[in-house]
Structures are given as C-alpha cells and as structure tokens.
Amino acid sequence: MQRPAETYRGDGFFRQNQLLYINRSSESFTVPFHNHDFLEIAFIAEGEGFHYAGDTVLKVRKGDLFYIPIGYSHVFRPASTNGTPLIVHNCVFSPLLLPKLTAFASDGGLIAFLKEMESGLLDFHARQDRNDRFQKLFAQLYENYASPLAAATEYLHGLLLQLLIELYRTGEEAEWGTRPKETIFQDILHYLDHHYGQELSLAKLAQKSGFSERHLQRLFHRHTGQSWNSYLQSLRIQKSRELLAGTPDKISAVAEAVGYKDVQTFNALFKRITGLTPRQYRSMT
Template sequence: MERPIETFRGETFFNNDLLLYVNRTSEDFNVPLHNHDFIEFTYIAEGGGFHHIGTEVHAVRNGQLFYIPIGTSHVFRPVSSDLSKHPLIVYNCVFSQRLLMKLGEFASDTAIREFISSINEGSVSSFSLFDAGDSFEKLFIQLHREFSLPREGSGDYLYILLFQLLIIVYRTKKESGFPISPTSRTYNLTAFEQLLTYLEQNLAEDLSLRGLSRISRWSERHLQRLFKQHTEQTFNRYLQSIRIRRSCELLRTTSYKISTIAEMSGYKDISSFLAVFKRNVGATPSAYRKSVSL
C-alpha cells in the first residue's frame, strides 16, 4: 500500500514574520513524498541522486536548480542509503506567495514583474536549470549564511537575495528555452558573460587574450573591444582586478600562506604579486590581512 502524499505547511517553517526559510541538508529516504503550500527553489550542492516529481523520476547532479510550485508532489532521493559514499546535499529556499507579491510590487522591469506574477498565479510548471557558472551557488550560500546567522536587517537582506535569485532564474530560463542566433547582440553578451565566469573559475591558470580567443572563437581584437565595452577596462586590467579581488577574499577567509594565495590567484612570482597588490590595495597582503582580522 502506497503511503499518502503529505502536505508541508508554511506555518511550520516561517517564524517571526519572516516569510522565507533556507536550509542545507543531506537528503535521505526518511522524508516522504510531499507537496506544500509554499514555493520552493532547490539547488543541488553536492553529489547526485533522483528527483521524484509528479509521476516522473529524473536523475539530478551538482549544479542543478529546481523550481517546485505550490501543490506539486515531489521528493529527492540519494543513489543509495550509504550517504558517506553517495551523498545528495541540497540547499532549499522556500517562501510564501505573500512574499512573492511584495517582491512583484518592487520589480520595475516589466518582464521580471510578469515572471513573478506568473509564478504567483501558479501558471509556471516545475522546471530545472543548470548553473553554467556559479551564480546560483553563490546566492544559495549567501541565503543560507544570512538565514543561519541573522543580524540587523537580515530579513530585508534575505528578501533582496531572493529577488536577485528570481532575476537570475528568469534570465537563465529565457536563455535556456529560447535559442538565440549566434550573430545577435544578445548572444554575444551571454557568451561574453560565460567567458567572464570562465576567467573567475580559472584564475590560477595561465590566462591570456590569445587563449580566450581560441576558446571563444572571437578574434583578440574583438575580445579587447568586448572588454572595453562591458567592463570599461582592458583585458589585462580586468584580469588583474579580479585576481587581486580573489587574493583579498582568500586573505580574509583563510589562513593560507601569502605565497600560496599568490599562486591560487594566478601569480607565479611572489615579488610581482606583492607589488601589484600594494599598488591596488594600498597595503601589503600581511597588513591587509591584519587590518581585516581586527
């Protein structure tokens, strides 16, 4: 005999007038097939498994985002019960229709406002998207951190992060669902954004305009024009700025040696790193680390 589908209620999750709930959890076989009276975004953070939704079953893997509307029955399952070998770790962000109505009123862009309205009206079916860069992952990490460690203004900040997630979901969904001609300006902009993501994810590598030209199949001259147009910097200046930004992040959040951080940021020569860092930040890496740890 099949177990009945359970209904999860928002009142269980929403506390202190906060119309949103975020968690990071390891999926298992204990959570029942369920539906809910709230809206849900789920991001697969680690591992893989299966998503049982309605009458269908889909394999899932790291980097996927799922939208589950109100009333849709679903559950995530890992590959096996041995979670140490086969984990399925997800971020869940659930929120009420009332919150979505507030965010819809805030939206000034017609397309975003209509997208939010269609979700609120229940006319958007469940869907999944793949995080081609790391935009979804970064937002879910921020959402979880702000929810888990609340401070002054955390409620408003969480709502802003959700609004940002809705915009990125809309953009990704549109780009995934409507192929664009490779000659169009929109295609060029999307492909260039992917190239910027590639740079950020490979800062430790030997990056050059020539190498990016081979990857993108754009000429070096055209790439240089795109950098000037969309970043208002040359390629070399832009690359230097994101490498220094990454090194600052590592200095703030890790205890790695400065030489290690230099390599992770793409500087093979420590002297060059020290000179560029001081010129851009106005302090040595050691002094910067000390100032932000006070």
C-alpha cells in the same frame, strides 16, 4: 506513477512572520513523497541522486536547480544508502512575499514572471547552474538566514529577489532558438537526460530545436554513434539500472519511471541490452 503524498505547511517552517525559510540538508530515504502550500527553489549543492517529481524520475547532480510550485508532489533521494551524500539547498517562501518583491522590479518581463509565480501559473521546471551564480546566491542565503545582524530580513528579501531574477534569466537563456547552433545538440542531450521518462518523439525534438527530423538523425549518428531510437532506449535502460540498484521501487514502477508503461516490453528490452532480466540485474547489485 501515482503515489500518496504528505502536505507540508509553511506555518511549520516560517518563523516570526518572515515567510521565508532556508536550509541545507542531506537527503535520505526517510523523507516522504510530499507537496506543500509554499513555493520552493531547490539547488543540488553536492553529490548525485534522483528527484521523484510528479510522475517522473530525474537524475540530479551538482548544479541542478528546480522550481517547485504549490501542490506539486516530489522528493529527493540519494543514489544509494552508503554512497556520496546528496546535499540540497532549499529556499522556500510564501507567495504572499512576492508582491513586496515585485514592487522593486521595473523590467516588464520580470514583473510578468513574478506575477505568474504568485498566481500559481508557473509550472515545475528544472535549470542548470552554468556559471555558479545559483551556488553563490544559495551560499549567501544560507549564511544570512541565521544572521542576528540588523535588517537581516530585508537583506534576505534582497537575496531572494536576486535568486528570482537569475531564475527568470536562465529561463530566457534556455530558449533553444536563441542558443548558438553548435551547442543546441548538447542542449538536446541534456533535455533527454532530464525528461527520459516522458513521452518523447523525434518530431517533438525537431520542433523544440529548430532542426529537421532528418538532420537530427544525422546528429545522433555523428555525436553518439546511435540512431535516435537506439540512443533513447539505451538512455532509458541506463536510468532503469540506476533505479534498480539505488531504490526499492517495484520493477513495474521503475519501467514506468523511465518511460515504459508496458512492463513486458521493458523486461524484453532490458534483457536484450544488458543480457539480464531486471530482477536478475537487481539481485547482482
């Protein structure tokens, strides 16, 4: 789903050559779809909503974390105009800061990770804060950003390095092949909850998880009571209902956001599952 995007410049955020900016904001429908010439790590501190990220729409909730590279267009939106606020911590920084942080690293994998980030080769990705580690770091970053104490900048750089180390570690932990087998299916469901708008197949999930397609089908029946295809359709229609109720997007845009390029197919499936057309459903919310 292509749309025009504004470009934010680091010069408008960084102060006194600090090359780092921290904030805590309540998201709204007024912030434009945008990209930027700096790196960003965003953390959902409170509430629920949506992250329009590139050509996809991700449902977000407390504990979700996103790495957003230079030039990647995105925007956060609350679930509704009058519901629980969507509070987001943003840590934005210049790639010019990374060589200084890399100089303190000794782990080869971490150094490669930081250099990949510095060179622009690290793609957009999402993580989840499973042990409140990111929550604590963002609270410290936000608290110390306005600190008048001596060496405040150096302290912030230390916290940023800790944040990047945690981001690197969660990437290592997220490799499904290293997860206990009994938790992998929950990881699959979490993956689908964040990637439902993309092109998905049982073969792709089998490759990522290490399960056979036949075993995955059995797991879907056992844990959800549905086949793989029925589960994906139900998930996408549920996500589309949230978008229809919480955003002003056109029905064709909602269809594409949840993975259906043919709006007629989407309309027919939506009516079969809900008993209403998308237009009828929106008029009732």
